Amino acid sequence: MxxxxxxxxxxxxxxxGVEVVFGIPxxxxxxxxxxxxxxxxxxxxxxxxxxxxxxxxxxxxxxxRVGVAIATSGPGATNLVTGIATAMMDSSPIVCxxxxxxxxxxxxxxxxxxxITGITLPITKHNYLVTDVNDLAYIIHEAFYIAxxxxxxxxxIDIPKDIQKAETDFVPPEEEVRLPxxxxxxxxxxxxxxxxxxLINGAQRPIILAGHGVLMSGAMEILRAFAEKTETPVALxxxxxxxFPESHPLALGMMGMxxxxxxxxxxxxxxxxxxxxxxxxxxxxxxxxxxxxxSRKVHVDLDAAELNKIVPVDVAILGDLRQVLEQLLPLVxxxxxxxxxxxxxxxxxxxxxxxxxxxPSNGRLLAPQVVHAIWEATGGEAIVAxxxxxxxxxxxxxxxxxxxxxxxxxGGLGTMGFGLPAAIGAQVAHPxxxxxxxxxxxxxxxxxxxxxxxxxxxxxxxIALLNNGYLGxxxxxxxxxxxxRYESTSLLNPDFVRLVEAYGIHSWRVTTPEETHxxxxxxxxxxxxxxIEFQVAQEGEEGNVYPMVPAGAAxxxxxxxxxxxxxxx
Amino acid sequence: MxxxxxxxxxxxxxxxNRVASLFRRRAFNIESLTVGHTEQPGVSRMTIVVDSARxxxxxxxxxxxxxxxxxxxxxxxxxxxxxxxxxxxxVRTNGSTRAEVMQIVETFRAxxxxxxxxxxxxxxxxxxxxxxxxxxxxxxxxxxxxxRTGRVAMVRGSNGNNGxxxxxxxxx
Numbered sequence: 001m002x003x004x005x006x007x008x009x010x011x012x013x014x015x016x017g018v019e020v021v022f023g024i025p026x027x028x029x030x031x032x033x034x035x036x037x038x039x040x041x042x043x044x045x046x047x048x049x050x051x052x053x054x055x056x057x058x059x060x061x062x063x064x065r066v067g068v069a070i071a072t073s074g075p076g077a078t079n080l081v082t083g084i085a086t087a088m089m090d091s092s093p094i095v096c097x098x099x100x101x102x103x104x105x106x107x108x109x110x111x112x113x114x115x116i117t118g119i120t121l122p123i124t125k126h127n128y129l130v131t132d133v134n135d136l137a138y139i140i141h142e143a144f145y146i147a148x149x150x151x152x153x154x155x156x157i158d159i160p161k162d163i164q165k166a167e168t169d170f171v172p173p174e175e176e177v178r179l180p181x182x183x184x185x186x187x188x189x190x191x192x193x194x195x196x197x198x199l200i201n202g203a204q205r206p207i208i209l210a211g212h213g214v215l216m217s218g219a220m221e222i223l224r225a226f227a228e229k230t231e232t233p234v235a236l237x238x239x240x241x242x243x244f245p246e247s248h249p250l251a252l253g254m255m256g257m258x259x260x261x262x263x264x265x266x267x268x269x270x271x272x273x274x275x276x277x278x279x280x281x282x283x284x285x286x287x288x289x290x291x292x293x294x295s296r297k298v299h300v301d302l303d304a305a306e307l308n309k310i311v312p313v314d315v316a317i318l319g320d321l322r323q324v325l326e327q328l329l330p331l332v333x334x335x336x337x338x339x340x341x342x343x344x345x346x347x348x349x350x351x352x353x354x355x356x357x358x359x360p361s362n363g364r365l366l367a368p369q370v371v372h373a374i375w376e377a378t379g380g381e382a383i384v385a386x387x388x389x390x391x392x393x394x395x396x397x398x399x400x401x402x403x404x405x406x407x408x409x410x411g412g413l414g415t416m417g418f419g420l421p422a423a424i425g426a427q428v429a430h431p432x433x434x435x436x437x438x439x440x441x442x443x444x445x446x447x448x449x450x451x452x453x454x455x456x457x458x459x460x461x462x463i464a465l466l467n468n469g470y471l472g473x474x475x476x477x478x479x480x481x482x483x484x485r486y487e488s489t490s491l492l493n494p495d496f497v498r499l500v501e502a503y504g505i506h507s508w509r510v511t512t513p514e515e516t517h518x519x520x521x522x523x524x525x526x527x528x529x530x531x532i533e534f535q536v537a538q539e540g541e542e543g544n545v546y547p548m549v550p551a552g553a554a555x556x557x558x559x560x561x562x563x564x565x566x567x568x569x
Numbered sequence: 570m571x572x573x574x575x576x577x578x579x580x581x582x583x584x585x586n587r588v589a590s591l592f593r594r595r596a597f598n599i600e601s602l603t604v605g606h607t608e609q610p611g612v613s614r615m616t617i618v619v620d621s622a623r624x625x626x627x628x629x630x631x632x633x634x635x636x637x638x639x640x641x642x643x644x645x646x647x648x649x650x651x652x653x654x655x656x657x658x659x660v661r662t663n664g665s666t667r668a669e670v671m672q673i674v675e676t677f678r679a680x681x682x683x684x685x686x687x688x689x690x691x692x693x694x695x696x697x698x699x700x701x702x703x704x705x706x707x708x709x710x711x712x713x714x715x716x717r718t719g720r721v722a723m724v725r726g727s728n729g730n731n732g733x734x735x736x737x738x739x740x741x
Binding site for chain 1: 577
């Protein structure tokens with residue numbers, strides 16, 4: 001079976017189960033594009049390659065499959081970089097295919113030549129420069145395996161133009177990969193698991209810190225069984241939202257810098273931390289010297305380099321979280337921690353009393369109330385993508401999720417502009433589900449050109465723009481820590497409604513709380529894509545994300561929302 | 570305190586670059602790194618010397634394992650191992666000092682491998698301490714040029730490369 005390199009690309013994508021790819025053609029990748037339609041794989045034409053990578057990432061997070069992005073050489077490839085780094089930091093499985101100048105001119109500074117394997121070496125799990133068409137099929141197979149197995153991550157395949165053109169006898173690669181040094185982990189060391197079980201059985205104030213690994217290893221069910229059997233409350237990282245139902249009585253909610261105070265109090269007072277598939281990011285721990293000082297610590301992770309990296313633990317278990325929990329569950333005794341849970345609930349009530357969504361409206365439109373209203377209207381059943389900054393934290397705090405793979409958000413890298421393209425990827429993965437993108441006016445303008453992609457693909461995406469006229473999170477830091485000097489954070493914005501209408505997307509503008517519910521209802525019942533601009537409070541108490549652990553402070557030293565009684569006005 | 574790691578890696582283009590890039594981005598301090606072929610085709614061997622006062626050797630090993638092309642990493646610091654460094658040293662000599670230099674070379678069980686009108690080239694193999702010692706003594710005559718390979722190491726005994734590595738954690 002004679003095939004060109006280009007045909008082998010699609011043949012292999014098909015064999016790997018790929019149904020859709022995101023990309024932009026260009027000179028050095030045209031050969032690959034040419035035979036695409038013969039293979040029945042859908043191509044989503046984005047407007048900037050960064051968004052091809054973000055959309056592939058969003059697709060991967062929403063579907064649990066590998067996302068694929070395609071770009072040409074040179075600037076096409078370098079435009080992918082931010083998207084690849086985003087996927088790397090959040091362990092998201094994507095495969096990026098780039099065109100390259102012909103092998104005969106590599107190293108000659110040819111037109112649109114760039115060393116993309118060199119550039120992406122630190123931000124990919126692995127990458128390849130294909131130098132022989134006979135290697136191509138196997139490399140693609142291996143790339144998909146590496147992207148999705150172990151700790152998932154981005155893999156890049158750079159294919160020179162002459163390799164795309166070259167013909168060879170296509171032989172499907174054998175299923176088994178030849179990687180002598182690459183062995184994804186399985187169950188944990190039984191002795192370490194037994195030690196962990198002993199600590200769990202002796203704990204009075206245990207707490208589970210559930211991380212992204214819960215979703216990655218498919219440990220949702222077993223985690224729930226474990227938490228219920230041991231009656232252990234579950235705090236979530238940003239990326240694990242959806243990994244444990246937030247409506248569950250044992251669910252605490254998000255921990256860390258913008259986690260609720262009672263969650264962080266529980267971590268600081270716990271006598272046992274069970275860190276499951278998380279990596280003690282600095283946004284989660286606050287000041288390390290004062291982190292969870294009263295607790296023994298158990299850490300389960302599939303990446304040996306994460307164990308004892310930041311927080312020294314009593315028991316470190318290297319293993320796949322789902323399999324480790326399967327080992328642990330029979331070893332732990334059913335327990336009751338009523339006193340501990342009651343204590344946490346007293347702290348929770350105190351947090352609730354301060355919560356801004358529980359306050360009567362004062363006529364001003366507040367971002368947390370907008371997110372809360374969308375959560376109520378959608379019954380918490382939407383798939384949610386966020387941008388980065390205040391909008392992201394409000395979405396995380398007020399859009400409670402019960403099902404896995406329903407939140408697309410850039411955690412580790414914190415990539416502004418991620419929201420819209422990630423929502424596109426999620427909507428492509430789930431064309432019939434309701435997808436909402438929460439974006440701020442800063443990040444939205446970094447990738448807003450993808451509105452054209454939304455329209456061209458006829459995606460029924462809902463976009464909620466929380467417009468406060470600022471790079472809001474930076475402005476909040478300036479308000480708290482930089483003498484309220486709003487240096488270079490004020491945005492002179494376009495008329496977003498007219499702009500978005502120009503793309504052919506039906507739009508609403510909301511400026512008061514009274515208009516909120518109707519606009520949301522109308523946007524939800526609109527058949528096509530819909531856009532709502534919410535002009536929300538800009539600064540001060542009503543414009544800030546509370547509570548907040550300042551950088552360098554301990555987890556319990558949070559800046560709390562002023563209580564109404566204390567408020568001057 | 571210096572620690573010695575032996576890493577077996579796939580002999581593929583760019584592997585040395587991947588290892589070097591890893592050390593740079595994780596801010597690991599590396600004293601020396603040697604690389605060469607092994608008895609197995611397709612497998613290269615790296616000897617990596619780490620200043621363990623400044624860099625956590627466990628972290629180096631764990632992060633090396635994250636590279637797809639790294640097959641096995643072993644910390645041989647505490648194991649009985651033969652550790653060698655090789656140096657070529659060009660020493661300034663003249664008629665009156667040549668005999669003295671050659672006597673010193675003899676004492677250190679080194680070899681003279683080239684004789685010039687005003688220099689001798691000395692080849693020496695051994696532990697780094699021994700070579701440091703020779704360098705110090707020859708320094709008084711004037712060292713014109715020197716090159717050292719960096720440390721290579723091999724564990725004693727009859728086990729080959731497949732001997733157990735202490736960083737292969739159970740279940741992996």
